[in-house]
Amino acid sequence: MDQVVAQSRRYDVVVLGAGSGNSIVDERFADRRVAIVDQGVGPRGSFGGTCLNVGCIPTKMLVHSADLAESPAHAQALGVGLELRSVDWPGIVDRVFGRIDAIADAGRAWRVSGMANVELLEGRARFVGPKRLEVATAEGPVTLEAEQVVVAVGSRPVVPAVLAEAGPAVHTSDTILRLPEVPEHLVVVGTGFVACELAHVFGSLGAAVTVVGRGDRVLRAEDDEVSRRVTEAFGRRFDLRLQRKLVGARAVRGGVELELEGPKGSELVAGNVVLAAVGRVPNADLVEASAGGLALTPDGRIQVDDQQRTSVPGVYALGDVSSPFMLKHVANHEARVVQHNLLHPDRPVRTNHRAVPHAVFTSPRVAAVGLTEREARAAGGPVAVGQQEYAGVAYGWAMEETEGFAKVVANPETGQILGAHVVGPQAPQLLQPLVQAMAFGLDAKSMARGQYWIHPALSEVVENALLALPLDWE
Ligand SMILES: Cc1cc2nc3c(=O)[nH]c(=O)nc-3n(C[C@H](O)[C@H](O)[C@H](O)COP(=O)(O)OP(=O)(O)OC[C@H]3O[C@@H](n4cnc5c(N)ncnc54)[C@H](O)[C@@H]3O)c2cc1C
Numbered sequence: 001m002d003q004v005v006a007q008s009r010r011y012d013v014v015v016l017g018a019g020s021g022n023s024i025v026d027e028r029f030a031d032r033r034v035a036i037v038d039q040g041v042g043p044r045g046s047f048g049g050t051c052l053n054v055g056c057i058p059t060k061m062l063v064h065s066a067d068l069a070e071s072p073a074h075a076q077a078l079g080v081g082l083e084l085r086s087v088d089w090p091g092i093v094d095r096v097f098g099r100i101d102a103i104a105d106a107g108r109a110w111r112v113s114g115m116a117n118v119e120l121l122e123g124r125a126r127f128v129g130p131k132r133l134e135v136a137t138a139e140g141p142v143t144l145e146a147e148q149v150v151v152a153v154g155s156r157p158v159v160p161a162v163l164a165e166a167g168p169a170v171h172t173s174d175t176i177l178r179l180p181e182v183p184e185h186l187v188v189v190g191t192g193f194v195a196c197e198l199a200h201v202f203g204s205l206g207a208a209v210t211v212v213g214r215g216d217r218v219l220r221a222e223d224d225e226v227s228r229r230v231t232e233a234f235g236r237r238f239d240l241r242l243q244r245k246l247v248g249a250r251a252v253r254g255g256v257e258l259e260l261e262g263p264k265g266s267e268l269v270a271g272n273v274v275l276a277a278v279g280r281v282p283n284a285d286l287v288e289a290s291a292g293g294l295a296l297t298p299d300g301r302i303q304v305d306d307q308q309r310t311s312v313p314g315v316y317a318l319g320d321v322s323s324p325f326m327l328k329h330v331a332n333h334e335a336r337v338v339q340h341n342l343l344h345p346d347r348p349v350r351t352n353h354r355a356v357p358h359a360v361f362t363s364p365r366v367a368a369v370g371l372t373e374r375e376a377r378a379a380g381g382p383v384a385v386g387q388q389e390y391a392g393v394a395y396g397w398a399m400e401e402t403e404g405f406a407k408v409v410a411n412p413e414t415g416q417i418l419g420a421h422v423v424g425p426q427a428p429q430l431l432q433p434l435v436q437a438m439a440f441g442l443d444a445k446s447m448a449r450g451q452y453w454i455h456p457a458l459s460e461v462v463e464n465a466l467l468a469l470p471l472d473w474e
């Protein structure tokens with residue numbers, strides 16, 4: 001039998017992970033020998049990371065179809081009779097992945113042959129010492145050494161132990177997006193980002209959806225009022241099983257049966273498909289970061305400073321493997337910081353994690369930045385709150401919108417905006433000016449009174465939430 005001899009190769013820069021890490025290496029690295037290492041994501045082992053292949057992009061393409069499918073329900077109140085005639089799920093999946101797979105494949109092809117100084121190694125990497133790695137490629141193990149290493153290996157979905165042995169109908173976000181058909185009955189375990197977005201997708205496209213949560217509301221990390229409104233809306237759309245503990249699961253004919261324990265005792269719920277949406281863990285363990293000497297945070301992320309440096313000089317980390325945010329816009333920002341600091345070590349830049357917004361693309365939409373009202377009050381300083389319902393502004397009337405609102409949390413003494421929360425149509429777009437105000441230190445009074453607000457646009461919700469703050473408006 002042939003003996004596999006590990007080859008050792010030296011590089012100037014090794015980037016682990018071709019999600020956000022892939023964007024770092026451009027023509028400015030032409031004078032360095034670079035390796036990019038990636039093990040692929042999703043059912044095809046695709047190139048390009050989570051966001052492109054199994055995250056932000058496919059889910060939002062599906063959300064757009066879901067929004068259209070949901071629109072007849074809203075149109076009725078406006079005197080327009082729409083009818084949902086059909087949902088061509090295979091056609092939707094083809095549209096989504098026809099575009100995405102082509103982009104992933106082209107990205108891989110560029111990395112294979114686009115730059116003479118860059119090599120793509122495909123397989124799982126693990127540290128075997130400081131700045132020393134082994135990659136399990138199809139051709140056998142390859143050992144790498146590098147002056148500089150960027151760890152951008154992301155995170156992976158958690159499957160609760162109780163679901164792990166319950167058969168092939170249990171999915172995560174990595175696999176559910178390419179189901180052959182919309183399940184008749186989908187059970188979603190979890191009430192966070194992924195759960196709320198995919199309950200909306202499959203619910204709008206024809207599945208009966210059960211959402212199982214441990215707490216008494218969905219999206220519990222949001223502002224209390226936001227979480228309450230979305231919970232009420234979900235209660236009208238889905239079979240909501242809250243305050244339930246998942247204690248058992250078994251494969252049954254046609255799907256999975258779950259055993260739940262809740263306030264009224266034990267109950268069974270069966271679905272054709274179960275989505276495990278209970279969070280993601282950083283891949284620091286898979287890459288054996290500790291063997292590389294990298295210090296970890298108590299929750300298992302690679303520890304970085306505000307220049308994205310790890311505890312080992314010359315090793316940087318970014319994105320889900322090190323960030324508490326697990327958001328693509330944060331990973332992108334951190335990748336730009338690492339890129340700059342690799343290119344210009346003499347004048348490093350720092351990461352800016354102030355005013356990091358997020359949006360949950362469910363129905364109703366949610367977007368938020370900064371502190372919740374509860375967090376602001378717990379911080380102990382003076383707190384003022386301004387809130388405006390969509391139903392109270394002209395475009396909200398036009399839409400007959402009854403559940404949406406915007407809330408601004410501010411310091412009443414300085415007018416400084418501490419947090420902002422929007423639920424309802426166009427929430428991410430409505431929030432963005434508030435993110436800008438927080439990022440650039442614009443106070444609530446100047447923001448409200450120092451500019452024109454287009455009348456009668458939906459943005460008047462934000463203007464009025466600011467004006468509702470109990471500030472001295474004279
Ligand atoms: C369903 C879903 C929807 C989302 N929607 C949004 C959204 O709307 N907006 C938003 O901001 N964020 C969203 N996110 C989060 C976003 O996708 C992530 O924050 C972002 O993709 C993280 O980027 P990254 O570069 O850190 O990791 P990734 O993009 O995951 O890249 C890591 C890469 O490393 C590779 N890898 C892992 N371990 C190894 C190893 N040991 N050796 C070699 N390679 C390895 C992986 O194959 C992968 O290609 C979503 C996530 C999910 C799951």
Ligand SMILES: NC(=O)c1ccc[n+]([C@@H]2O[C@H](COP(=O)([O-])OP(=O)(O)OC[C@H]3O[C@@H](n4cnc5c(N)ncnc54)[C@H](O)[C@@H]3O)[C@@H](O)[C@H]2O)c1
Pocket residue numbers: 160189190191192193194195197212213214215219220246277278279280325326327358359360361
């Ligand atoms: N629009 C976006 O920006 C977007 C969309 C999807 C995902 N993401 C990112 O991906 C991350 C992961 O998303 P996620 O929804 O998987 O995680 P999450 O942290 O948002 O939600 C996890 C949910 O699972 C619940 N949970 C945890 N353990 C459980 C258990 N044993 N049984 C039942 N419920 C349990 C939690 O209470 C919570 O409701 C998010 O934190 C976010 O950063 C972002």
